[in-house]
Amino acid sequence: MTSEERRPALAVRGLSKSFGGLHALRDVSFDLMPGQVTALVGDNGAGKSTLVKALSGLQPADEGETLIHGEPVTLKSARAAAAVGIETVHQNLALIEHSNVTQNLFLNREIRTRVPVLRQLGWLDHKKMHGDTRDILSELGINISSVRTKIRDLSGGQRQCVAIGRAVAWSREIVMLDEPTAALGVHQTGLVLELVRRLAGRGVAVLMITHNMEHVLQVCDRVLVLRLGRLVTDRPTSEVDGRSLVEYITGLRSDGPAGNVPLKEADTGA
Numbered sequence: 001m002t003s004e005e006r007r008p009a010l011a012v013r014g015l016s017k018s019f020g021g022l023h024a025l026r027d028v029s030f031d032l033m034p035g036q037v038t039a040l041v042g043d044n045g046a047g048k049s050t051l052v053k054a055l056s057g058l059q060p061a062d063e064g065e066t067l068i069h070g071e072p073v074t075l076k077s078a079r080a081a082a083a084v085g086i087e088t089v090h091q092n093l094a095l096i097e098h099s100n101v102t103q104n105l106f107l108n109r110e111i112r113t114r115v116p117v118l119r120q121l122g123w124l125d126h127k128k129m130h131g132d133t134r135d136i137l138s139e140l141g142i143n144i145s146s147v148r149t150k151i152r153d154l155s156g157g158q159r160q161c162v163a164i165g166r167a168v169a170w171s172r173e174i175v176m177l178d179e180p181t182a183a184l185g186v187h188q189t190g191l192v193l194e195l196v197r198r199l200a201g202r203g204v205a206v207l208m209i210t211h212n213m214e215h216v217l218q219v220c221d222r223v224l225v226l227r228l229g230r231l232v233t234d235r236p237t238s239e240v241d242g243r244s245l246v247e248y249i250t251g252l253r254s255d256g257p258a259g260n261v262p263l264k265e266a267d268t269g270a
Ligand SMILES: Nc1ncnc2c1ncn2[C@@H]1O[C@H](COP(=O)(O)OP(=O)(O)OP(=O)(O)O)[C@@H](O)[C@H]1O
Pocket: 019, 022, 023, 024, 042, 043, 044, 045, 046, 047, 048, 049, 050, 051
C-alpha cells in the first residue's frame, strides 16, 4: 500500500456544534480512510445527523477543522463540500420521481451537446449522459433494466442504489450515507449493503449512519460511536461485538473523555 493510500481521505479535528445551550457535537476528531466503510452509530439525538450535515456543508460546525487528503477545507455549503469531493446520500434521497435514472444522475450537472449552435440553445447530450449512466450502474453492479426507467417505477432498494450511484458519479473520494437501508426489506437491504462494500472496493471512503448493529459488524471496517455529542469510541469492527457496541451507545463504556483511540498501524494496512 502506498503512503497516499494510507493517508486519510478525510480528517476531522475538534469539530463542535451547539444549538443555543445544547452541545450537539463536542470536540469530535476522526479519520476516514480510502477503501474503508466506517459506521457512525449512536442513540437518537447523539449528534450523527449534525455531524453529517456539518461535513456535507448544510450546517457548518462552530469550531474545528476538516482536512481532505491533508489539506484544510472550508465546508460552508453543499456546493463547497461537493467541490472537495464529499457527496452525501440523505434519507430523503432527493430523487425526482417523474424523471428517469439518467436525468437523476445528472441532476443540476447536465452535459450540454458539443454542437456549437445547439449548445448555445442549451441542448443536452442525452446520448453521452445515458452512456455514462449505464457505465456507472454497470461498474457498481446496480441492476436496473433501463436508464430511461422513471424513479417512481423503481423499488426502494433500486432508488437507494441510484442515489448512491449519483453520489459516486460525482465523487470517488468520500461518500456519506444516512441510514441507507432504513426503509428497506431484507432482500433490498442485502443489495444496498453489497453496493456499499463495492464502493469501498473502488477506494471510496464511506461513512454510513446506521442503527443496525448487525450491519456494522457485517459491512463496516471501523465504527465511530457518538454519545451526547462526544465520540466515545473509534475502533476497527474486529475489536467490538454487538454487546460492547450497545454499551458504548448507552454510556456503560467509553474510551476516555475525548473518546478517541488513535488509528492503529495494523488497521491502515501499514
Ligand atoms: N437545528 C437544530 N436546532 C436545535 N437543536 C438541534 C438542531 N438539530 C439538532 N438539534 C439537537 O442536536 C442534538 C443532536 O441531534 P442529531 O439530529 O444530530 O442526532 P442524531 O444522532 O442524528 O439522532 P437521530 O438518530 O434521532 O436522527 C439533538 O439533541 C437535537 O435535538
